[in-house]
Amino acid sequence: MTTLQALLLIAVSAGATFATRALPFVFLSRHSAHPLILHMGRYLPAIVMVVLIIVSLSAMQLPDMSESAHHISAWQSWLVSAEGAGMLVAALCVAGLHLWRRNALLSIAVGTGLYMAWLQLGGV
């Protein structure tokens, strides 16, 4: 693959990514005060957050594309794996800590530290 070809593909990927992000603004910006849009704007973030929590819990291996397929399709065994259990415990700690102190950085730092310790100190 030549540099020029690579540049072309990068441009296409950039264009497609931007398109997915820009389309609602292109077609719907005149209706931004429509009750349906307001309804979506009010409730969608909460829903998306729950989806992202669960998906990111179940797909922590994403960067390693080759292994992720096996990893996630076996989600039933996720919970019984040490990694899954550690993740769940860490996530619950984050939630508990945040409900208690409501300090975002504290909750995230403690939870991430816990999970890293679990992973690196022989949890897996």
Next chain:
Amino acid sequence: MSSPSTTGTSHASRDDTTCAGSPPRQPVSSRHLWQQALNKTLPVMFGYIPLGAAFGVLFTQLPLSPWLGLLMSLVILAGAGQFLAVALLGAGAGITEVFVATLLLNSRHLFYGLSLLERFRAAGLGKLYLIFGLTDETYSLLASLPRSGERDDPVARRDDQRLMLRITFLNQSWWVLGTLLGLAAGQLSFDSSGIEFALTALFVVLGIEQWFALRERWPFMLGLLVTLAGLWLLPEDQLLLGSIAAACALLLGQYHYQRGKQQPHVTPAPRDDHPPHGKSGARRTEHNQASEHTTP
């Protein structure tokens, strides 16, 4: 995290613009906004630097100049999308393939824009950058910023936009920084395994913040049920898009159902028939139960 806009300008009244006597509401200082943005994006930093580095390392496997990897993080700015692009570049894929695959992978972003239409409305040229930078994480942060009750206050709007731009910029900076590290190192020399959990933790925290902002249980139950169903029914590479699309469709259906139900009545339907739109009422009545609720 206290917001300077509420503490510094609490004296400002609604009709400041018409009342020439009182001083107009001051914009929040740039330094304050940067601090606020830095504070909010720190968790993303812990996720994006290792993930960006992983991308950089992966890119060095290609027989291409590392500058192209940097370029990708500058002009594409998508986590999974860039990993996919590396795979496609390595496989010598064609233009159409790259276009369609990227479009499909990122189409969940269609739904993100829906809930930000109003917020981005007045951003001018900065709007393009805000839209460009709308990753999962940036969306989560922007959607969780305190909803200002002063939509009509131009200064508050402007401050909101300035903060959003800084958050987006810092998030991209973490991603680019990680990419550079990965490209330079070629391989990761320190054991950072598990640090990407910072992003999961960020979503948990922002989910709870959404709960504090909404105080309604059903959106969280809807998200939970839809994703669990998705885990069961969908292949993993379609889980995120499928769940968000299904949730969006259900939200649409619920909206129409509600409207259909409301139309025969002249007076508004009783409160438990539909989610209350008056935020303050719900907040007041449910406030005392807040401490008893656990994770949404």
